[in-house]
Amino acid sequence: MRQRFQILNDPRFRLVYDEKRRFFEGPDPATLRLNIEHFKVADGIKKKTRVFPGMLLATHASLDKGDLHSPIYGIVSDINARSIFVDAVKREADDPVLEPRDFLEEGREGEELRWQMKEMGVNMRSLGQKVKTLIINGLNPDPGVTWAESILQTHANNLRHGMELQRRLTRADRIILAVPKGSTVSYDGVDIVYVEPEYPNSVNSVLIREVTGEENPPDIGAVGLHNLWSLGRVGTSGYPLMETVVTVGSATQWKNYIVKNGTSVGQLLTHAKVELNEGDTLLRGGPLRGECLDRLDRSISKGTVGLFVVEAGTVPPMEGHSPCVNCGACVQVCPAHLNPSTLSRYAEFANYNVCFQEHSPLCVECGLCGYVCIARRPVLQYIRLANAKIKQMQEFVYVDTEENASDETTEAKK
């Protein structure tokens, strides 16, 4: 595989850190900002509503997004199209308290359990896949993210609950746990496979290829450890999912925190004693696949895996209009065998149809093309833009076709 010659043995792409500490608690925020884009605000939730931990705030129609619950006692201070804001208050004697549930005892399975876990706040896109073999991706997702070893080594109870719920969710004949070569973890009744802990093997589609030796084999899926931890968190606590595990990192330190959904990145940095200086870049997500943030009041959500400060001057900035110099480095590293150079140029000039013809939706968003680009082009960002536009166009065509179909049905009824 061509890309491996480029980055093999580069220590920056190793995905093991010998990190086996339990997680630190995140801050107790004075205010939360919870993202509700495409959610429906729950009945009775409005400005000045008093809320308590686990109270339902908003629901999402799709299984992809878990419903939203308050992680704290508080008062709803504002609601707009994008966010619910909650100000923390002290608990009072007559505040309601949610009783924990035992989901294993309740005994649901399959689709019924999938909806139950979604209602408990878990994002279920990859957790309920109908495949014959399901691979649990036990690698840290990005270089710099360090929680995977801790979850595998010290959160065994949480992980066992997650795997048991996963077993009941999926109809997979076989569940495999993929861990870094050299790992000594074992779980009763779970087959373990060992993979080279080197980026981009942690990207699900690349991991499947590493484990099976095949490109896009049928009936095999992968689910990330972060997602499984979230499922196990609901299983062990009996409460809705209201938090996430986040690696907070800088050049000098990293630590893993359990952070309440809606906590601002500014509050988390202060809590972690990570300083942000003039010219630094702040990334939400992993260092290779994360998004740049321009404001400290952006918040951590249930899917956030990391928060990183990249010190000014350590990485040359991306240049939006910097021309491609045809060096070919991005083509060599692309694990999806795409041509990121031409795709980014088509996207730059809004030729999204050509991007589609050139298979841009097969991009696995590993970010390596942008990393190696000597012209510092935002290659991944261009490809993400193209794929978002393609998705919009496809949804438009779908809606249009549906509407035409219903018009025809109406006509036919007349």
Ligand code: SF4
């Ligand atoms: S981000 Fe996409 S296009 Fe770029 S190297 Fe990764 S898979 Fe290839």
Ligand code: SF4
């Ligand atoms: S790495 Fe950058 S400069 Fe080189 S071919 Fe790709 S887009 Fe062009």
